[in-house]
Amino acid sequence: xxxxxxxxxxxxxxxxxxxxxxxxxxWKKSKQLLKxxxxxxLQDFExxxxxxxxxxxxxNQIPNNIVEFSYVEKSFIPVPQVTNYIxxxxxxxxxxxxxxxxxxxxxxxxxxxxxxxxxxxxxxIFTPIGSEEFEDKDKEKDEEAPAEQEDVGESEGVEAPVEExxxxxxKEEEEEIKPVSAKKLTNQFNFCERAALxxxxxxxxxxxxxxxxxxxxxxxxxLQWIIYDSYQIDYAEQLEEKERxxxxxxxxxxxxxxxxxxxxxxxxxxPVKKGFSEExxxxxxxxxxxxxxxxxxxxxxxxxxxxxxxxDPSDEFREEEGTLLPLWKYSYDKTKKHTVTHICWNPWYYDxxxxxxxxxxxxxxxxxxxxxxxxxxxxxxxETICLTESAVMCSDIHPKYPYMMVCGMFDGNIQVxxxxxxxxxxxxxxxxxxxxxxxxxxxxxxxPDLPDGELNFYSVxxxxxxxxxxxxxxxxxxxxxxxxxxxxxxxxxxxxxLVKLKACATYIVLHPSNPIVYMVGTEExxxxxxxxxxxxxxxxxxxxxxxxxxxxxxxxxxxxxxISCSGDWRIKIWEDNRADPLFVFDLGASxxxxxxxxxxxxxxxxVTAEGxxxxxxxxxxxxxxxxTQAVVSKKRNKLTTIAFNYNMPIVIVGDDKGxxxxxxxxxxxxxxxxxxxxxxxxxxxxxxxxxLDRLLALVRExxxxxxxxxxxxxxxxTI
Amino acid sequence: MADAxxxxxxxxxxxxxxxxxxxxxxxxxxxxxxxxxxVVTACEKFASNNEAAxxxxxxxxxxxxxxxxxxxxxxxxxxxxxxECLNLLYMFFGGxxxxxxxxx
Numbered sequence: 005x006x007x008x009x010x011x012x013x014x015x016x017x018x019x020x021x022x023x024x025x026x027x028x029x030x031w032k033k034s035k036q037l038l039k040x041x042x043x044x045x046l047q048d049f050e051x052x053x054x055x056x057x058x059x060x061x062x063x064n065q066i067p068n069n070i071v072e073f074s075y076v077e078k079s080f081i082p083v084p085q086v087t088n089y090i091x092x093x094x095x096x097x098x099x100x101x102x103x104x105x106x107x108x109x110x111x112x113x114x115x116x117x118x119x120x121x122x123x124x125x126x127x128x129i130f131t132p133i134g135s136e137e138f139e140d141k142d143k144e145k146d147e148e149a150p151a152e153q154e155d156v157g158e159s160e161g162v163e164a165p166v167e168e169x170x171x172x173x174x175k176e177e178e179e180e181i182k183p184v185s186a187k188k189l190t191n192q193f194n195f196c197e198r199a200a201l202x203x204x205x206x207x208x209x210x211x212x213x214x215x216x217x218x219x220x221x222x223x224x225x226x227l228q229w230i231i232y233d234s235y236q237i238d239y240a241e242q243l244e245e246k247e248r249x250x251x252x253x254x255x256x257x258x259x260x261x262x263x264x265x266x267x268x269x270x271x272x273x274x275p276v277k278k279g280f281s282e283e284x285x286x287x288x289x290x291x292x293x294x295x296x297x298x299x300x301x302x303x304x305x306x307x308x309x310x311x312x313x314x315x316d317p318s319d320e321f322r323e324e325e326g327t328l329l330p331l332w333k334y335s336y337d338k339t340k341k342h343t344v345t346h347i348c349w350n351p352w353y354y355d356x357x358x359x360x361x362x363x364x365x366x367x368x369x370x371x372x373x374x375x376x377x378x379x380x381x382x383x384x385x386x387e388t389i390c391l392t393e394s395a396v397m398c399s400d401i402h403p404k405y406p407y408m409m410v411c412g413m414f415d416g417n418i419q420v421x422x423x424x425x426x427x428x429x430x431x432x433x434x435x436x437x438x439x440x441x442x443x444x445x446x447x448x449x450x451x452p453d454l455p456d457g458e459l460n461f462y463s464v465x466x467x468x469x470x471x472x473x474x475x476x477x478x479x480x481x482x483x484x485x486x487x488x489x490x491x492x493x494x495x496x497x498x499x500x501x502l503v504k505l506k507a508c509a510t511y512i513v514l515h516p517s518n519p520i521v522y523m524v525g526t527e528e529x530x531x532x533x534x535x536x537x538x539x540x541x542x543x544x545x546x547x548x549x550x551x552x553x554x555x556x557x558x559x560x561x562x563x564x565x566x567i568s569c570s571g572d573w574r575i576k577i578w579e580d581n582r583a584d585p586l587f588v589f590d591l592g593a594s595x596x597x598x599x600x601x602x603x604x605x606x607x608x609x610x611v612t613a614e615g616x617x618x619x620x621x622x623x624x625x626x627x628x629x630x631x632t633q634a635v636v637s638k639k640r641n642k643l644t645t646i647a648f649n650y651n652m653p654i655v656i657v658g659d660d661k662g663x664x665x666x667x668x669x670x671x672x673x674x675x676x677x678x679x680x681x682x683x684x685x686x687x688x689x690x691x692x693x694x695x696l697d698r699l700l701a702l703v704r705e706x707x708x709x710x711x712x713x714x715x716x717x718x719x720x721x722t723i
Numbered sequence: 724m725a726d727a728x729x730x731x732x733x734x735x736x737x738x739x740x741x742x743x744x745x746x747x748x749x750x751x752x753x754x755x756x757x758x759x760x761x762v763v764t765a766c767e768k769f770a771s772n773n774e775a776a777x778x779x780x781x782x783x784x785x786x787x788x789x790x791x792x793x794x795x796x797x798x799x800x801x802x803x804x805x806x807e808c809l810n811l812l813y814m815f816f817g818g819x820x821x822x823x824x825x826x827x
Contacts, residue, residue, distance in 0.1 A: 219827065222747070222811055223803035226821035234815055235740040 344658025412445025468506025525553030
């Protein structure tokens, strides 16, 4: 709606006004003019004066200095001037001016079109925008547009009738064009949405299948006994595992090479090729061992049967007497010249025993010693052989760990073997002169383990010391428990210095029930009762013998009773804290060894240098042995040791020609206690204790009587 | 000839074992431990209600190791099952209860 101010501003044409005035003059002349009374009389010239009228763009009626009091700013502020035009209605058109290039282009483009096309356009006008028909995108007809245009034209005409003519001209122009622009003229802002659809891919099916997870079947039955059995088996395995663990720990304790004994038999009997691995060799060795056992079983079949079943029938007719049945003889070629210095049964396997080979004839020294393990199953050859650098004088097997063997040497050294691991080299040995004894070691004994599980043992030697050795991780740690000083004045040496004399210890025995008490026998014939708590004092000194004490042994049933033997031909039985012996037996030759029988509280056996074995049963005869038997030839051989088996009625005795003889005790020598009629319920142990107590009570009473016994016995035996 | 050792160890006292004993399992070690723990917890919680115990084990196993687990808790039964490998546990607990857990 573009207004046309140019026409408004045009000054009104004066000729028109002059014509009107002229008419007024004429009209005035003809008629008398009525005038208001107060009309100002104007002169002609005044009346003829032309008053120009001017149209200005500003409206002078509008005040331009309106102010308003602002309470915010506390002052008057000017109010913006009111403009003189107001927009009453506004509407954006969709038509374009026909003079524009675009319109012309459209007109030119649609010129040749026929009416049919126009109709199509018309029909499309009212279709909603955004409809699917995208081909009809460029045209939209606004019907109202031309009408409005005409309205504007009319209003203009009213506003300025002066310019009617000019407007009419314009209208005519428009009329001229109208037929041409019957088609609508759209502008570029008139648009509709355009959409496009891309090509849709046709869907396609594809299938794959993964391999199914592996599946297994499992079946079983649940029954109460199955559950119970499973628990039993598992528990047994757990126990076994614990056992193995314990064993492994023990093995770790004794660090030795894993080499298990030499396959000596296989080498002897079979020329083993060097190509064999150790494992193969071991297997061959096992085979030979079985074969050897079989041959031995054949060879010694009769002896084996005797050992098991033969009981001397003549015992029934002999009162209070028994015999010894010789069984096997054990010897080893290389130890024929050695003396058996010590024998002891293995505490775990009752058919296994250890023999120490040393020498007692000090004028004919031997350079090496042996420790042999013999078994009853194989009398022909030792099970294990340990070769040592010096003669072995004594040994002991640990009661809890039957493979731990300690042995004392002639030269004062000590060696500890772990037979299970290796018999070739000791697990521990004394290395320097500081840790070893300075004399012959005569006795060695394991003692209960220390609180933290370390093994330890005591040893006694000619040098008058009682040493305690503890098996540490790699070495033996030494503690001297006591120096056995004699109760005499110090003797003057060659250069006048005084030397306190020491006793030469020959035997040590530990109290079976009181671990701090032990007894030491000496070469002077004394027996010292000591405690590990005192290192300068004896609990008691027994004036026991006049020659070296060879052995002291506690009674198994009553630990206050012990027996001792000596080179002065005598065996004495003592009671604790009693200076005088209860019994004295004179055997007419050096008593090399004596031992209580494990099966009876009153039976003991002894061997003499004359080659005889004596067996006493104090319950049967308090004066005479119930068996005296020469086991080896009197002239050539001396018996040196005796050991009762704790499980079978057999005894082994060792002699000075490296021979060990096994003899069986006849029934008379091992009569069990018969319980009295009123006390049938008592077990053998109690009965044995009672038997011994009865006997002791008989002997103990008046001290005079005891002396009398002593004399009478010695008299008898010397006669 | 002579026989071996000294004497057989004394006759053991009858003991009722109640610890969890795995009879058969091909589970990975960690999973197995967890499953055993679950069984122990469940069987202790529902000592007299095997069904509840089985349900509890199954639910937990499903949650931990993915759904299709099956659990049988009982004192006497027979079974023949197909199981997905590495998902089997057959164990005893409490001395009288056998539990089998498998996935398939």
